Amino acid sequence: MKISVIGCGYLGAVHAACMAELGHDVVGIDVDQAKIDALSAGTAPFFEPGLPEILTSSMASGRLRFTTDMAEAQDAQVHFIAVGTPQKKGEYAADLSYVNAAVTALLPHLRDGALVVGKSTVPVGTAARLAELVASAPVDAELAWNPEFLREGFAVQDTLGPDRLVYGVPATEARDRAIALLDEVYATALARDTPRLVTDYATAELVKVSANAFLATKISFINAMAEIAEATGADVTQLADAIGHDVRIGRRFLNSGLGFGGGCLPKDIRAFRARGEELGLGSSLAFLGEVDAINLRRRDRMVELTREALGGDVTGKRVAVLGLAFKPDSDDVRDSPALDVARRLQDEGAIVLATDPEAIPTSQRVHPELHYAETVAEATTGADAVLVLTEWKQYRALEPADLAGAAGTIILDGRNCLDVDRWRGAGWTYRSLGRP
Numbered sequence: 001m002k003i004s005v006i007g008c009g010y011l012g013a014v015h016a017a018c019m020a021e022l023g024h025d026v027v028g029i030d031v032d033q034a035k036i037d038a039l040s041a042g043t044a045p046f047f048e049p050g051l052p053e054i055l056t057s058s059m060a061s062g063r064l065r066f067t068t069d070m071a072e073a074q075d076a077q078v079h080f081i082a083v084g085t086p087q088k089k090g091e092y093a094a095d096l097s098y099v100n101a102a103v104t105a106l107l108p109h110l111r112d113g114a115l116v117v118g119k120s121t122v123p124v125g126t127a128a129r130l131a132e133l134v135a136s137a138p139v140d141a142e143l144a145w146n147p148e149f150l151r152e153g154f155a156v157q158d159t160l161g162p163d164r165l166v167y168g169v170p171a172t173e174a175r176d177r178a179i180a181l182l183d184e185v186y187a188t189a190l191a192r193d194t195p196r197l198v199t200d201y202a203t204a205e206l207v208k209v210s211a212n213a214f215l216a217t218k219i220s221f222i223n224a225m226a227e228i229a230e231a232t233g234a235d236v237t238q239l240a241d242a243i244g245h246d247v248r249i250g251r252r253f254l255n256s257g258l259g260f261g262g263g264c265l266p267k268d269i270r271a272f273r274a275r276g277e278e279l280g281l282g283s284s285l286a287f288l289g290e291v292d293a294i295n296l297r298r299r300d301r302m303v304e305l306t307r308e309a310l311g312g313d314v315t316g317k318r319v320a321v322l323g324l325a326f327k328p329d330s331d332d333v334r335d336s337p338a339l340d341v342a343r344r345l346q347d348e349g350a351i352v353l354a355t356d357p358e359a360i361p362t363s364q365r366v367h368p369e370l371h372y373a374e375t376v377a378e379a380t381t382g383a384d385a386v387l388v389l390t391e392w393k394q395y396r397a398l399e400p401a402d403l404a405g406a407a408g409t410i411i412l413d414g415r416n417c418l419d420v421d422r423w424r425g426a427g428w429t430y431r432s433l434g435r436p
């Protein structure tokens with residue numbers, strides 16, 4: 001099938017490469033020449049396990065190419081819109097200007113029978129509005145909404161083998177055709193009995209934001225319990241294990257620590273709240289304000305914990321920060337709790353040396369004033385305190401002997417990912433968010 005993917009950022013680049021991997025003939029389109037040049041050379045513009053391999057193999061097979069020329073979308077039957085919907089500057093609402101611009105630019109290139117498929121996360125009501133825009137095209141074309149649930153670090157795996165497919169389709173006679181085209185796109189996943197839910201536009205849009213709102217709520221729930229645990233001497237990790245055995249609750253996404261960041265959860269819950277207010281339903285989603293507040297409080301607490309551990313003042317103290325990415329297996333530092341804490345400690349006068357296996361270049365771009373170290377050994381040499389802020393596998397596996405060059409023996413675990421007994425047994429002062 002001939003497919004175009006408009007927007008080659010995180011979502012689009014992965015989607016384009018995966019669609020080609022599944023055997024489709026794909027053109028990826030973006031207005032950013034540098035991004036297109038990098039992708040055309042087989043280089044992923046961000047760190048994502050497995051992506052370079054499928055980019056290279058799909059491009060070698062001739063099934064995948066990248067361009068800045070929207071006219072090259074004209075042969076495609078299905079066009080995925082995968083541009084960003086960032087948070088508006090100074091507001092909570094989503095900025096839809098890229099989505100609007102992408103659909104508008106695509107209109108003159110649509111052929112008869114084409115299907116435009118929205119993948120970007122948008123406020124409910126957007127698809128109905130864009131469907132009118134698509135209907136104004138000079139040909140007979142339709143719009144569908146097909147949200148994406150991929151996780152960074154597992155993006156290729158999640159796109160090739162999604163846990164469900166959601167098709168938001170028009171209520172018109174074009175409905176069956178839209179479903180048939182999407183079934184053709186996702187034939188491989190459907191052959192594996194992937195659940196497929198056909199909905200209206202509004203439901204499809206809401207599935208995405210409500211899923212993210214639920215996940216964010218789950219994390220903030222356990223982080224609120226961590227606050228209570230800290231005050232009462234309880235252990236939040238044992239609490240999570242114990243409540244997680246109830247299958248109605250489930251243990252996944254109950255890891256307490258520095259909280260959620262990244263390009264999705266924080267902005268999506270804010271945009272969802274803003275949309276609720278626009279709909280006159282502010283009270284229905286007001287709890288998301290609390291979810292956000294609990295999440296941001298974890299960062300304050302981490303800074304406070306560091307201050308406490310260092311005798312009440314961080315000024316002039318050497319602090320090693322292990323982890324800058326918002327989560328492991330990613331170089332993404334958008335709204336990263338780890339990077340935020342590192343920056344705040346430096347602002348308070350600490351001498352921070354930060355490291356990360358992948359996210360130093362991305363961190364340097366937004367915070368060039370921070371000091372970075374290439375290795376754990378370099379970051380921790382002479383450190384008065386060591387902070388683990390992203391739970392990379394190699395940090396979880398650290399042994400006290402690996403930090404022999406540190407000046408102090410204080411380790412602060414921002415992700416509850418270290419073995420307390422191992423560190424305390426070796427004479428270290430171990431402190432964490434939510435463990436005694």
Ligand code: UDX
Nearest residue numbers: 148149150151152253254255259260261262264326327
């Ligand atoms: C999320 C959703 O999971 C995905 O379905 C959606 O498509 C995009 O947003 P992503 O942002 O890639 O994906 O990462 P995710 O694994 O969900 O983690 C988000 C944040 O929550 C990270 O900062 C992570 O460290 C944090 N987190 C996650 C916790 O603090 N505790 C947990 O138990 C799980």
